[in-house]
Amino acid sequence: MRPKTLFDKIWDKHIVHEEEGKPTLLYIDLHLVHEVTSPQAFEGLRVSGRKVRRTDKTFATMDHNVPTIDRNNIKDPISAQQIKTLENNCKEFGVELFDLSSPYQGIVHVIGPEQGLTRPGSTIVCGDSHTSTHGAFGALAFGIGTSEVEHVMSTQCLWQNKPKTFEVRVDGKRPKGVTAKDIILSIIGEIGTAGATGYVIEYTGEAIRALSMEQRMTICNMSIEAGARAGMISPDETTMEYLKDKPRIKSLDNLDSLMKEWRSLASDNESAFDKTLVLDAAKIAPQVSWGTSPGMVTGINDRVPNPKDFKDPIKRKSVEDALQYMGLEPDTLIQDIKINTVFIGSCTNGRIEDLVAASKVIEGSKVASNIRAIVVPGSQVVKYQAEKLGIDKIFKESGFEWRDSGCSMCLAMNPDKLSPGERAASTSNRNFEGRQGKGGRTHLVSPTMAAAAAITGRFTDIRTYDIDLGEY
Amino acid sequence: MEKFLTVTSRPAPLDSSNVDTDQIIPKQFLKRIERTGFGEFLFFDWRFNDDGSLNDKFILNDERFKDSEILLSQENFGCGSSREHAPWALRDYGFKVIISTSFADILFNNCFKNCILPITVSEKDLNYLFKSTLELEDYQLSVDLENMLLKDNKNFSSELTVDPYRRKCLLEGLDDIALTLIHEEKVTAYEANLP
Secondary structure, three states: OOOOOHHHHHHHHOEEEOOOOOOEEEEOOEEEEEOOOOHHHHHHHHHHOOOOOOHHHEEEEOOOOOOOOOOOOOOOHHHHHHHHHHHHHHHHHOOEEEOOOOOOOEOHHHHHHHOOOOOOOOEEEEOOHHHHHHHHHOOEEEEOOHHHHHHHHHHOEEEEOOOEEEEEEEEOOOOOOOOHHHHHHHHHHHHOOOOOOOEEEEEEOHHHHOOOHHHHHHHHHHHHHHOOOEEEOOOOHHHHHHHOOOOOOOOOOOHHHHHHHHHOOOOOOHHHOOEEEEEEHHHOOOEEEOOOOOOOEEEOOOEOOOHHHOOOHHHHHHHHHHHHHHOOOOOOEHHHOEOOEEEEEHHHHOOHHHHHHHHHHHOOOOOOOOOEEEEEOOEHHHHHHHHHHOHHHHHHHHOOEEOOOOOHHHOOOOOOOOOOOOEEEEOOOOOOOOOOOOOOEEEEOOHHHHHHHHHHOEOOOHHHOOOOOOOO | OOOOOOEEEOOEEEOOOOOEHHHHOOHHHOOOOOOOOOHHHOOHHHHEOOOOOEOOOOHHHOHHHOOOOEEEEOOOEOEOOOOOHHHHHHHHHOOOEEEEOOEOHHHHHHHHOOOOEEEEOOHHHHHHHHHHHHHOOOOOEEEEOOOOEEEEOOOOEEEOOOOHHHHHHHHHOOOHHHHHHOOHHHHHHHHHOOO
């Protein structure tokens, strides 16, 4: 029998209808909904007199717009209206909502796994490109537009053209101080922002296997930044260990048989992939992005590139444009770049392990003068976990602001944003022009690198710190 | 959905690669709960200066391309978020066709849901189109989806490559949900077998 990948196994199991020359109709097991990409979809249902077909497979939260201070008092009337609209829509259509008063509210891609909604072998969609995060559990998870949100609401299915499969194998062991964020940034740097277009990536290899579930989520989260339809990792004992005590999983009667099934999902062998890229984890350094696209990234000991070194005129122009926007001179040492804002949070790096690791870096130190540093937990559960561990105090004592959960400064739809010219070390996923505020300059880094930058005021090699970060 | 008809226009040459959805429609405009009216915010940070005046240097503000219905852009157009507000803004502004050497997956998909045809061409052809529309005052490009032809008023002509199913949906203005409901019995049967 032809060997099958994890992707093949999930795809085959979800086919509702297929015929020659057409996309395949796939069944969707979990539909996550948030306030920004859903109002027009609910309106579409209303206009056509349709219902949400499976309210038991549809869950909503509010995350993109929510303030992280005084969250029950939303000052922006348009944001407030969008939040209110989601509340009304969920009530009208019978969709379970984790609203601002819920202790489980948070970023949609943080709460799915946290609540045990995200499961191996399932198909998961959401009107948000970072839905790829859930692929860490061995699920096929991807972002969709609002028309497709409406489609899934009314049919619980989606028309999909079958993507190809791309194995990204990371062999070897990560050096100390090199995190999951550095692995994924270096992969994107290597293959480019369109390097996986048309593919679903499966991450394999020793360095991936060694990662915790939260670190795997960081990797899969940014698959979209390499152009991939989805990113995934075959389930293993790490996956089972994480899932077994999650709220909506621990009480399942058939958990043993489910876990047996989940274990069988792993890809058969490497020959099953359409293409493969191999990287050596030992060669990866802590990464810092210097430009306006996540592929514009380099090691902490490197320099900002010089446009004149690029022969291809299109690439050269994009480097020139990026450096101009970023206010950087060619050949500047990355460690000489001074910052004035630090943001720790987002669906990429806003989980408890991220916050614990960052807190170890700053413990006993003070945030450099004139730096604004904020920590935004990925969910209220993460916030509660952190406060129980006392790390909120570590952050506050060193000069960080400790906030409520949400997407916050990752995309700056709420009041947390950069002013023109401000430069941030950010643990988020996109460094596009204006992403964190018009004229703002974003450098993507890991949480430990962001924490170190908060203390020194510039990018600093975390590998030189003598602290025990455990397996982070 | 409305039907896609033949488009003839002088293309607007946006000479940038990796044009992301945050540029196409910045986040502050995602708070609206309607599907309409996004055109005035298209490429907002590029089209307008800080004081709200038009940025004369931006290509879409060039008189020659003001009424263009075809947008040219460099590789990986539409990368970034899944926001369908991006094609809503493009369509509402007046673009019916986008031509590039490559597109980001989600945006590509979202275009077809909004009566926009994204066309992938070779680098050589794209360079030719950029050069022609910039240099030739009377330049016109036609996109004929019915006959699968990309053709200008000079000597250029190229066959379109469009997924046949998506082509049919555009030409006939078919609604995805209605198409799926034809198979509703199969969906119900599938659900009956779920644990």
